[in-house]
Amino acid sequence: MKPKSRFITATLLLIVSFQGARAECMMDPSPPCRAFWNAEVVFIGTATEVSYSATYQKGEGSEKWNYRDRITRFAVEESFRGKIGKQVDVIATETVQTAITLPDGSSGFKVMGESDCEYKFKQSERYVVYAQLRKTNDGTLAVNYNRTRPLAQADEDLQFIRGLKDAMAGGRLFGSVKRLEQEPWQRNSARPSPVQNVSIVIEGEKQKRETLTDVEGNYSFVRLPPGQYEVSATFPAHLTSPPAQKTRIVERGCAEINFYTQTDGRISGTVFDSQGQPFPKMRLDLALADQDESDPNPQVLWAYADEAGRYEFRAVPAGRYHLGVRLNSNREENFPFARIYYAGVSQPAAATVMTLAEGQRMEKVDFVLPARLQPRKIEGVVVSVAGRPLAGARVSMMITQYPFSFAWGGSGVTDDAGRFSLNAFEGLSYWINAIINLPQGQMHAEPIDLPANGDVREIKLVVSSPSGKCERCLHRYWPKRKS
Secondary structure: OOOOOEEEEEOOOOOOOOEOOEOOOOOOOOOHHHHHHHOOEEEEEEEEEEEEOOOEEEOOHHHOEEEEEEEEEEEEEEEEEOOOOOEEEEEEEEEEOEEEEOOOOOEEEEEEOOOOOEOOOOOOOEEEEEEEEOOOOOOOEEOEOOOOEEHHHOHHHHHHHHOHHHOOOOEEEEEEEEEEEOOOOOHHHOEEEEOOOOEEEEEEOOEEEEEEOOOOOEEEEEEEOOEEEEEEEEOOOOEOOOOOEEEEEOOOOEEEOOEEEOEOEEEEEEEEOOOOOEOOOOEEEEEEOOOOOOOOOOOEEEEEOOOOOEEEEEEEOOEEEEEEEOOOOOOOOOOOOOOEEOOOEOOHHHOOOEEEOOOOEEOOOOEEOOOOOOEEEEEEEEEEOOOOEOOOOEEEEEEOOOOOOOEEEEEEEOOOOOEEEEEEEOOOOEEEEEEEEEOOEEEEEEEEEEOOOOOEEEEEEEEEEEOOOOHHHHHHHOOOOOO
């Protein structure tokens, strides 16, 4: 029988490092006055032809991939920087589908979600191109994700480039200061707003200058001698203070430095064990006191205590909070503590609510841990519907007793006799199920509930249904919210 071919897709993130099949794709947001001087070659041209090289291989072992070059030929209309002829090739390296042998011995292919990080030109379109000379030194160019763009979208670029001969001496440094305005825990949807009257100081090239941001949060320095500069911003005490940044200015060029700030509320103290000794490296959670307890994905901040047991939450927005341990899905299966709220209670209704004003600092909020949970064993066997023991099944437990999302409880793989043994803790209730890859596809056993106390030695998990058909599993992972 001919082995089946299967695909493994490697997803390419927007910002990753280049190693083997991974590529560095970082969009350069530089304005024209910076992008021009960062490029070795700048020109206007028309993409007259797009062709491809033969496929070739690079790398060793698991890092071996197939590649090909995408070659875009340009007719150069006007050159502004660098020495090029009337025609020039821009070459991009693409990672393409590569044959592999899968762990089970069958044939497969691996592919990248995106084949390269370099600009994809369209034939017959006119562009303003910011490029680098390729290391081959053969006159060909490379263009990553920078300000290269269709000529119809390049008015700002051409205005700068054509105005260079009349530009003032020195360079320009500019930027803005924005505050991330948000409701507590809505950081992903934060709307930046300008911050006025922030002091911006630059130092370098034997000079120091200072200015204030305007009503739009913007600032600017002009006629700066070329060289290295350090830029710092001074904020009020109730806001976070980002560190100073360094930049380089070139003659008739520019640099853009932006600063972002937010409310800097803090809660700090020391974590102690049940014997009153400082407890190092413990994770504490900070949750909104008023959020829905049936929410399957509660929002928390967390902070880890240092070697002396000291912890501190920083940049906390104003709001009402609960402090505690395991306030959402703690994914550490060997974490030996049950959920507990400040100060020493197990239910949110009885917990102390910490009301934090904007930029307030709460200190000496000491947290005492409960006694460690005692270990216990969960053992059993995974079998088929016919009762045959199944080796190689993945057995997983979830902690189920909390109203918030379920915490991981541990996992293991069955031995040749279909048996498994997992570590659990007294006082925590679990549910357990199994998944296995069989010739007919991936199958699962229906979950079984486990009591909160005592060893459980003779569980039988019966693999009976295709994976993805476990309605109870879906309900467990995504419990219905209260209406």
